[in-house]
Amino acid sequence: MKKLSPLEKKRLIQVSVWMVWGRWIYVGGLALVGLISKIVGGVNDNFSTPLILAFIINAVILNFFYLWFFRRGERWSDLSLRLVALFFLLGDMLLLTLVIHYAGSIESTSFLYYIFIIVASSFIYGMRGTFVFAVLSSLAFTFLILGEHFGFLVHLQRYYFSLPLFRNATATLMIIVNVVVSFFVTGFFIGFLAKLTRKEEKNLILEKEKTASILQSLDDGILVLNKEGEIVHFNERLKDILKISSVKEVNLDGCSDDFKAVFSYVFSTTDIDKLKKIGVSVFRDFILDIDGIKFIKVISLPLREADGITGIIRIIRDETKEKNFDKMKTDFITVAAHKLRTPLSATKWVFEALRDSSSTPFSQEQLENIRMGYESNERMIRLVNDFLNAARLAEGDLKYNFKRRDLKEFLKEITDSFAARAHSKNLDLKTEFNIANADVLFDADQLRAALEGIIENAFIYTKKGGQIIIGMENDLDNQAIIIKIKDNGIGIPAKQQKLIFNKFYRAENAMHVETEGSGLGLYLAKEIIDRHGGNIWFESQENKGSTFYLKLPIK
């Protein structure tokens, strides 16, 4: 026999308990009819009072036993449960047949109680079982009636007629047919209903088991809490990740602070109000020190049911592997870039030494070549720097050194450092500083890198004879300074403007002009300005030019 799944077993027990409750009613009904017939008298003379009492006591004792047995259903094996249920139904059929016999067989209307047994069987055995019980009930009843009609069973008279019913062949046949047909009709409809509900139930059970098994086999820990913070659901992986043996009793004594932080967050309804407000998900990162450092991400989602948000779903993800992999990547970039720096410094110094060597004067052409070599090397140094900064940004450990300084003075220095290049490229480099002075809190090295990157772009992407304007003004509300870098160069194609601040992204027309850019300049500039609490944006039209705006708050 197929083993019952936990949910199926639960259902069998539940149905059996219901059957016991139903049995109280029909035992009660039978007992009542029997006792009334005794009190009123004149009928049922052949069913003695002691016998009736014996039947009642027997039925009551059995019912107490069934109740006791099925209420402890979880303890018994599948086989015992099934056997007792079968004994219940078959035993009642036998008892009922005996009662009917004593109550006058064909003259008794107690055959109606067979219907209870047929209905009950349908819940346990389904369509086929219902049919079997309808056949058994019919056989028992027919055997009794025919047996008495043909005289090989004693007929115990219930009512006294001149021609007793059991002697009347037509009446006997009619009643048998009616009763048997009613059994089958009942059996058919009940069986059909049972089949439908059992199928639905089976699907539900399967669905439930499938969901549970999916939840169990996920690589993420899952915890579902209701509004009160009580645990509704969880999977084994949760215990794995958090290294706990039970979710019911989490002992925080002696735990380190990082553990306490994770547990007190995960097992409480923190953030539920936020989830109600924003409706989507909330992410939190934790670092745990269990057998080495573990990176844990907790994703919280609202538990939605028909009547709104009724709880919180926590997904606990172990991101250690991914983080380590990421770290390996950035570490590689960091090491590679660092290694590149030493030879780059050497090349820089060699070019400088060449330029300075007064003993052997170079021709104009040679000097130009030296300058180009130097420039190219400088570009390489900047690229390596960008890579290093991007790698550090990815690791989130780029430290800033904020100091209060005059931003106007600072911007002037930077602009001046481009003067020679403007001259050699025949560009008109203008400043428009419409501001007295501006004390701003900023990291000089970082902000210089951001500004130089943008000005550098203006230089590269503006044709000879073009114009670059570097401006500075107060924001309308005097709470911020806006730096403006305007050129009349190639501009950014409208379609690509959205992507321009993305890491490694380069506009198509920019790649034609300058093949070697890293695509990191604007990405880094944006990161840097963001870290200053500022804003960066631009206006641009292809072939007309671009204007970049950097807004820095005066804090």
Add this chain to the structure above:
Amino acid sequence: MENEIKVLIIEDDKFLRDLLSKKLEKVGFSVDTADDGLSGFKKAQTGWPNIILLDLVLPGVDGFEAVSLLKKDPITNKIAIIILSNLNQQEDIDKIKAMGVSDYLIKALHTPDEIVEKIKAVYHKKDG
């Protein structure tokens, strides 16, 4: 006056070390070199340089350890130290500056000319 300045270069990369020492000799400094932290520290004890140009990433005793050795030793703790490294992480810079070095230069971002200027500036500041 410049020929009074004695510079000790502690740098493990031979190419950079040679380039720099040639440049410094050319402007009239007297130059000594070492290729790791420990030999650098010993040369500082015996050679009495005015300025030490110190790399941070060095075999054996690295730049950070070299600074703490130099600062602990009463013979060498008055010598001005200029860090010349390619590490440009703010943490490293903050850490070594807190140990009492005079300046921090990044190789790839400074030319030898600028290095010479820095040496002079630190030397005169210390003198004056």
